[in-house]
């Protein structure tokens with residue numbers, strides 16, 4: 001059945017050219033022995049050897065010393081991968097990210113990057129080197145045609161998997177197998193350490209975390225990012241201000257505080273505002289303040305249409321109507337933007353009457369508990 005052509009495997013059994021009827025294939029390897037061509041099905045008019053050069057054995061096939069060297073390389077790379085994974089874990093604690101320290105963030109990212117790259121790269125190179133130098137080096141021609149998937153074919157496939165398992169040497173080369181298992185077992189550990197904060201038991205509960213921001217009674221509204229307090233007289237009709245709490249710069253976790261407390265300030269004609277009964281007195285002479293954090297997934301709502309009094313979130317196009325307590329009029333956001341009750345102090349500066357009365361930001365979690373608050 002097999003046709004020798006320069007010592008290369010050929011799997012073909014032409015009986016009459018042009019016939020489409022497939023037959024099972026048999027191949028011959030260059031050692032002269034005949035092996036199965038696997039699940040290949042060879043048509044009767046299969047293409048003969050197109051003139052490929054003779055098979056050349058690898059150095060590791062003919063030289064046992066070279067084979068041992070290749071094996072040493074492979075398991076050394078697996079151990080290197082293992083070391084890279086462990087280094088990532090150690091580096092995570094050795095180079096912590098410190099508050100307001102870009103240098104510590106850079107060092108942390110660099111160390112984690114080196115560790116993860118080393119682990120992945122060494123693992124990848126080891127697997128490729130193993131397959132290139134130590135695994136079976138048969139060259140086969142596998143004619144690809146429609147297979148019937150008969151019970152015999154499936155049984156043969158199982159047999160082939162079994163053969164591949166033997167040929168890869170997993171059972172025989174204990175050091176390789178164990179070092180591979182070690183590298184694969186340790187590899188996910190950095191991810192567990194790095195993302196452990198996502199575990200509900202360790203992460204702060206989001207509803208209570210987002211229910212309280214820096215705003216408090218009497219705190220002045222200030223421009224973002226300068227921190228200059230805003231007078232009510234500065235807010236002209238149709239204008240919009242990006243606002244932060246005064247004193248944010250001195251806050252211990254100023255970025256986290258800003259992410260929750262950012263506010264948009266707008267002035268409309270008082271007659272344009274349809275205030276809810278329970279919110280009477282939350283605005284000042286047509287000036288209203290709403291959370292800037294979108295209630296969809298938390299992007300900053302940054303676009304204000306002066307004519308329609310609509311706020312637009314650029315992330316997924318949620319649109320909020322400022323004249324109607326920022327209710328959602330379009331897009332995926334599920335609830336209005338929380339309103340910050342404001343007033344003015346004796347010097348004419350805008351101040352908060354209190355913190356927000358509901359959690360700011362995304363509302364996909366535990367909405368029921370928010371309703372019950």
Ligand code: FES
Nearest residue numbers: 294296313316318
């Ligand atoms: S985050 Fe605003 S619409 Fe999605």
